[in-house]
Amino acid sequence: MSFINYSTREINCKIVYYGPGLCGKTTNLQYIYKKTAPEQKGKLISLATETERTLFFDFLPLALGDIRGFRVRFHLYTVPGQVFYAASRKLILKGVDGVVFVADSQIERMDANIESLEDLKINLAEYGYDLERIPFTIQYNKRDLPNIVPVEEMQRVLNPNNVPYYEAIATEGVGVFETLKDIGKQILKELKKNY
Amino acid sequence: MAEFVLYEDAFKRIDEELRRLYQLSNAKLVxxxxxxxxxxxxxxETRNIDTTALASLTAGNIAATGGIAKLLGQKEFSILFHEGERDNIHISLVANKVILVVVFDQRSSLGLVxxxxxxxxxVLEQVFSELETRRPEKKVEEISPFADITDEDIEKLFG
Structure with missing residues (x-):
């Protein structure tokens, strides 16, 4: 649910990075944080375990610029990917405006991708959202690793509706901003459509 | 997807009420x-505090506690209180919609807060319920930032 404040002239939108454990959701946010100008970003908050696994969420506020005199802010969240954090994952989806699904390209993680995507659909449905009707982008991450599934196969299994997708190497920043720009544009176009 | 729109007059009333609460409760931050x-x-005293992060964590806090409440068969825990060495924080749900947060130190007390x-x-409940019902007519009066936004504007933002 975007929040439009006429008094402070701000539009706030919430983007959630979803995906199986260790797929690179936090790495996406860390790269965005590293490469954004100081005046455009707030603090990167990570609620993580001692071993740097996301415990509750990561949070990064971004202010990219103005549209028609309104400051556009994106609030980026990641969910904890590990299976047993199901309850926390659901909480973070509340009020989401757009979802990025980060898929792990490694062959042995395909089952985890499928399971996580199903989990996303179920959790969204509980808030009354339908993945086919909200801004949604897929990122195929870890394209630099040797044991990866071909993109065509990932598309067939994970992206039957052919939503925008990007190949990425999040540790090096490849595809990270492309993914963010895509979901940001989709969200603003959706907002526009509703007026 | 539904949006939450806050208009200038409602914002002023909210701001006024927060100021009153800030003064009457001797708080550091509301x-x-x-x-x-x-x-x-x-x-x-917001100068040295990252209020955006504070807001996000507070909402996370309420969401997590709400999750616990559900597991225990409770509807909601509507008040949370955290006691610190120097500062304390009082968090409460208003109209099941927004979260009111008061940060205070020894100049105040939990009872007063x-x-x-x-x-x-x-007061805030009243403002928000009016905001809900008045929304349709206000929508026509206010010019939406999206009314004449072009695809070009959106592209430019990401240029």
């Missing part, structure tokens, strides 16, 4: 957040 973690308004929060919550 702020209002929506349940999704977006900051609505804040009053007090609870009393003032209760009074302010009634």
């Amino acid at each position: 702020f209002l957040v929506d349940r999704n973690g977006q900051l609505i308004a804040s009053v007090g 609870r009393l003032r929060v209760k009074k302010s919550s009634q």
Whole structure:
């Protein structure tokens, strides 16, 4: 649910990075944080375990610029990917405006991708959202690793509706901003459509 | 997807009430957040505090506690209180929609904060319920930033 404040002239939108454990959701946010100008970003908050696994969420506020005199802010969240954090994952989806699904390209993680995507659909449905009707982008991450599934196969299994997708190497920043720009544009176009 | 739109007059009333609460409860900081973690308004010593992060974490806190309540068969825990060495934080749900947060130190007390929060919550509840019902007619009066936004504007933002 975007929040439009006429008094402070701000539009706030919430983007959630979803995906199986260790797929690179936090790495996406860390790269965005590293490469954004100081005046455009707030603090990167990570609620993580001692071993740097996301415990509750990561949070990064971004202010990219103005549209028609309104400051556009994106609030980026990641969910904890590990299976047993199901309850926390659901909480973070509340009020989401757009979802990025980060898929792990490694062959042995395909089952985890499928399971996580199903989990996303179920959790969204509980808030009354339908993945086919909200801004949604897929990122195929870890394209630099040797044991990866071909993109065509990932598309067939994970992206039957052919939503925008990007190949990425999040540790090096490849595809990270492309993914963010895509979901940001989709969200603003959706907002526009509703007026 | 539904949006939460806050108009200038409602914002002024909220701001006024937060200021009153800030003064009457001797607080260090008072702020209002929506349940999704977006900051609505804040009053007090905010200079050295990252209020955006504070808002997001507060909403996370309420969401997590709400999850616990559900597991225990409770509807909601509507008040949270955290006691610190120097500062304390009082968090409460207003109209099941927004989160009112008061940060205070030894210049105030939990009793005083609870009393003032209760009074302010009634006022804020009124503002938000009016905002809901008045929304349709206001929508026509206000010019939406999206009314004549072009694809080009959106592209430019990401240029």
